[in-house]
Amino acid sequence: MSYEEMGPYWQKSEDAYAAPMNDIPKVVFSKTLKEATWPESSIAKGDLHEEIAKLKKQAGGEIIAWGGAGFA
Numbered sequence: 001m002s003y004e005e006m007g008p009y010w011q012k013s014e015d016a017y018a019a020p021m022n023d024i025p026k027v028v029f030s031k032t033l034k035e036a037t038w039p040e041s042s043i044a045k046g047d048l049h050e051e052i053a054k055l056k057k058q059a060g061g062e063i064i065a066w067g068g069a070g071f072a
Helices: 002-012 018-023 048-057
Strands: 026-029 041-044
Touching: 002 018, 026 048
Parallel strands: 026 041
Antiparallel strands: none
16 A cells, blocks of 8 residues: 555655655545554545545645555
8 A cells, every 4th residue: 555655654754855745634545544644644435536526625736646556
């Protein structure tokens, strides 16, 4: 899972891009993840299309999506 690989990496990284990665709000689309431990993370467990529609209605600008082929 992308979240489980990226979270630990960016939380420990000293790369200049680490701070933005840790500070931006993140939504994890998962039916199995029990908790989101990466700062500024939440879990969306509903229908993918409905959850994305909710995000698009929120203020805040662009949405960036990272994930595997099933997500895309």
